[in-house]
Amino acid sequence: xxxxxxxxxxxxxxxxxxxxxxxxxxxxxxxxxxxxxxxxxxxxxxxxxxxxxxxxxxxxxxxxxxxxxxxxxxxxxxxxxxxxxxxxxxxxxxxxxxxxxxxxxxxxxxxxxxxxxxxxxxxxxxxxxxxxxxxxxxxxxxxxxxxxxxxxxxxxxxxxxxxxxxxxxxxxxxxxxxxxxxxxxxxxxxxxxxxxxxxxxxxxxxxxxxxxxxxxxxxxxxxxxxxxxxxxxxxxxxxxxxxxxxxxxxxxxxxxxxxxxxxxxxxxxxxxxxxxxxxxxxxxxxxx
Numbered sequence: 521x522x523x524x525x526x527x528x529x530x531x532x533x534x535x536x537x538x539x540x541x542x543x544x545x546x547x548x549x550x551x552x553x554x555x556x557x558x559x560x561x562x563x564x565x566x567x568x569x570x571x572x573x574x575x576x577x578x579x580x581x582x583x584x585x586x587x588x589x590x591x592x593x594x595x596x597x598x599x600x601x602x603x604x605x606x607x608x609x610x611x612x613x614x615x616x617x618x619x620x621x622x623x624x625x626x627x628x629x630x631x632x633x634x635x636x637x638x639x640x641x642x643x644x645x646x647x648x649x650x651x652x653x654x655x656x657x658x659x660x661x662x663x664x665x666x667x668x669x670x671x672x673x674x675x676x677x678x679x680x681x682x683x684x685x686x687x688x689x690x691x692x693x694x695x696x697x698x699x700x701x702x703x704x705x706x707x708x709x710x711x712x713x714x715x716x717x718x719x720x721x722x723x724x725x726x727x728x729x730x731x732x733x734x735x736x737x738x739x740x741x742x743x744x745x746x747x748x749x750x751x752x753x754x755x756x757x758x759x760x761x762x763x764x765x766x767x768x769x770x771x772x773x774x775x776x777x778x779x780x781x782x783x784x785x786x787x788x789x790x791x792x793x794x795x796x797x798x799x800x801x802x803x804x805x806x807x808x
Contacts, residue, residue: 553565553782554783554786555568555570555779558778559777560776560778565779568779572783573786573787575780576783583784586760586765589675589762594740594746596679598736598743600683601687601690602732602735602739604690605688606691608687609691609698612695613698613699623692626688627691627692632685634685635752637749637752638749641753645667645677645681647666668758669758671758671761674757674762675761678754681749685749690739693734694732697727697728697730697732698724701724701728705727706719709723734799738799744795745765745766746764747770751767765784765791768784769784
């Protein structure tokens with residue numbers, strides 16, 4: 521009979537010290553500085569209360585378009601990533617040939633560095649890139665444009681690049697959910713004459729709903745915290761048209777407005793915390 525080993529509590533002390541020093545202390549200091557005017561233009565750090573947060577959410581402030589754009593980016597990336605991921609999961613949950621190879625192929629982009637993807641798509645979407653070359657070869661010259669430089673297309677191009685990068689990860693999670701659905705349900709419904717569409721709507725989607733919920737929340741958190749891919753693609757331009765929360769945090773810090781930068785970071789943390797709590801409650805409810 522195996523005996524349960526109980527290790528002394530003091531073994532946790534080194535890790536707790538590192539965690540406190542490198543994580544908790546910066547978080548607490550950041551929250552504290554978010555209530556100040558800390559910047560490189562003054563040697564005096566003054567407490568300003570909630571002024572930074574008032575400036576961020578002021579309807580007439582310069583941050584309002586960025587906040588709206590951040591939620592637009594999050595909304596459309598979540599919708600498209602789930603739609604594409606679900607479509608791929610359904611297609612690759614059949615007995616088609618080379619399905620394992622195709623699953624790996626579609627999952628690969630989520631493992632690539634955002635910097636590499638940004639450089640790659642900056643070339644693909646440039647005025648002389650592959651996309652415009654294909655359009656011109658098809659006789660659609662009027663559609664060719666600088667996708668990342670045109671104000672009318674840049675946000676859509678960034679959204680689609682993000683979807684291309686992450687849809688495969690959604691596919692894997694949704695596919696895993698589909699594979700635990702008992703085959704008896706589909707066999708019984710087939711005997712009753714149910715079509716493939718009816719099986720998908722009446723069996724697959726309802727039984728997959730907990731996984732879809734988790735995927736939606738994770739995609740929402742990822743959309744709110746987006747930075748690396750957008751920064752590599754456009755840097756927030758042109759004309760701040762792709763600037764989202766964390767791009768603003770970076771720009772404010774780079775310009776020396778440290779108090780405003782940390783305040784924006786706190787806002788991002790709180791907004792991302794809401795769906796994080798939802799997923800925690802979802803998983804807790806499933807265990808019960």
